[in-house]
Amino acid sequence: MGVFFTRLMVGWPEPLRRPVDRPESWKVYVVCVAERPGANTTMADVRALGSVADKEAARNSYIKFLNRAQTGVNLSALYDEGECHVAFTYTREDGSIEKVWRIWGNSKTRLYFVYLPDRRIVLLKTLAKRVDQLSEGEESEIRDIAEAVIQTYQSMGFREV
Amino acid sequence: MANREIAVHVAGGRASEEMFADLPPVDFLSVKLDQVATNLAALMATAGLTRSAIAEKCNWHKSRVSYVLSGEDNLTLKTIMEFAGAVGYDFDVHFRKFDELPARQPWEHGVTESLGLFPVQGNQSVMINMQTKHEVKADLDNGSGAPRYFSFVPVFDQSTMIPSLPGASTSTLQLVSSSLIANEVEYEYTHARTEKLRRFD
Numbered sequence: 001m002g003v004f005f006t007r008l009m010v011g012w013p014e015p016l017r018r019p020v021d022r023p024e025s026w027k028v029y030v031v032c033v034a035e036r037p038g039a040n041t042t043m044a045d046v047r048a049l050g051s052v053a054d055k056e057a058a059r060n061s062y063i064k065f066l067n068r069a070q071t072g073v074n075l076s077a078l079y080d081e082g083e084c085h086v087a088f089t090y091t092r093e094d095g096s097i098e099k100v101w102r103i104w105g106n107s108k109t110r111l112y113f114v115y116l117p118d119r120r121i122v123l124l125k126t127l128a129k130r131v132d133q134l135s136e137g138e139e140s141e142i143r144d145i146a147e148a149v150i151q152t153y154q155s156m157g158f159r160e161v
Numbered sequence: 162m163a164n165r166e167i168a169v170h171v172a173g174g175r176a177s178e179e180m181f182a183d184l185p186p187v188d189f190l191s192v193k194l195d196q197v198a199t200n201l202a203a204l205m206a207t208a209g210l211t212r213s214a215i216a217e218k219c220n221w222h223k224s225r226v227s228y229v230l231s232g233e234d235n236l237t238l239k240t241i242m243e244f245a246g247a248v249g250y251d252f253d254v255h256f257r258k259f260d261e262l263p264a265r266q267p268w269e270h271g272v273t274e275s276l277g278l279f280p281v282q283g284n285q286s287v288m289i290n291m292q293t294k295h296e297v298k299a300d301l302d303n304g305s306g307a308p309r310y311f312s313f314v315p316v317f318d319q320s321t322m323i324p325s326l327p328g329a330s331t332s333t334l335q336l337v338s339s340s341l342i343a344n345e346v347e348y349e350y351t352h353a354r355t356e357k358l359r360r361f362d
Contacts, residue, residue, distance in 0.1 A: 010180075010181065010187070022262075022269050023290075024269060024300070046180050046181070047180075055181060055183070055184055056184055063187065063191075063192055063195060064195050064232060067192075067195050067196050067232075068199050068203075071199060071203040071266070071269070073202075073268050074206065077202065077203075077205075077206035078199060078202040078203060078206065079202075080212075080227050080230065080231065
């Protein structure tokens with residue numbers, strides 16, 4: 001059945017609306033497990049953060065992410081050194097190497113994402129993580145979501161809801 | 162990964178509008194601070210400069226450059242002027258309605274005109290955009306180039322130079338060919354890259 005995609009929106013500017021793109025902008029999407037925007041995994045990630053402070057940190061990270069994505073400039077150049085980098089790589093069944101990227105936002109939030117064609121970025125996971133290394137379980141979960149995203153894209157195209 | 166496995170994480174999910182329902186509204190000022198910092202970082206990247214280079218040009222410590230670009234500082238006009246000047250730019254204050262697009266920035270070259278989608282094979286199609294040579298060069302410089310560029314050489318007998326692209330009309334390709342002198346673009350791009358590399362030697 002695969003997954004669906006919807007744009008990341010954070011309520012800025014109010015009300016909640018789709019970010020305004022230029023042709024060169026990176027478009028940031030989140031993963032939906034059903035054909036409706038409300039079934040997105042990022043919302044679940046935010047809820048799992050628990051504390052209001054962590055949720056606020058996550059929202060600020062998203063705003064910063066969207067601001068930078070809108071420019072269309074390489075993201076690594078827009079973040080401080082080491083703040084946006086490859087978190088880990090893995091080998092897919094066809095032998096290709098996939099990179100999962102990480103943004104270390106305001107030292108409280110970690111955003112994990114992959115690039116798709118046509119200047120699309122898919123946010124895979126948001127974690128409130130204060131140590132540098134992912135646990136094996138966390139990395140495995142993120143890898144599974146990345147695979148679901150890529151396999152869906154390759155077999156069914158980009159299904160936006 | 163099956164949807165069922167991912168679904169565990171969203172069980173009982175509310176509408177996405179409520180994602181931050183228990184938080185206070187987004188602070189207008191903090192967003193503006195970050196947007197200004199993002200613009201400065203994009204300007205720096207467009208000019209091919211590093212944080213160290215900006216620090217040197219502005220006579221700042223590198224940590225100050227990081228702080229300026231963090232989006233957490235309420236930057237003064239003097240700081241913005243020094244930063245922009247170091248990159249070789251002036252700046253204005255441009256006002257717009259909330260629902261209007263911001264003015265184009267130096268890193269936003271985009272396309273001059275989109276000629277639309279054209280079928281090529283089976284269900285495949287390509288979007289043909291028309292760009293000036295400067296737009297192509299700028300896109301390549303900031304890493305946002307198109308996956309492929311058509312290369313056209315101006316000759317009198319156009320029937321010998323236009324490649325066959327099933328589904329695309331000859332008049333469309335002629336329009337594109339008159340706007341893209343790819344050899345010249347490639348020369349200028351190679352030349353610019355060489356100059357940039359020399360600066361970092």
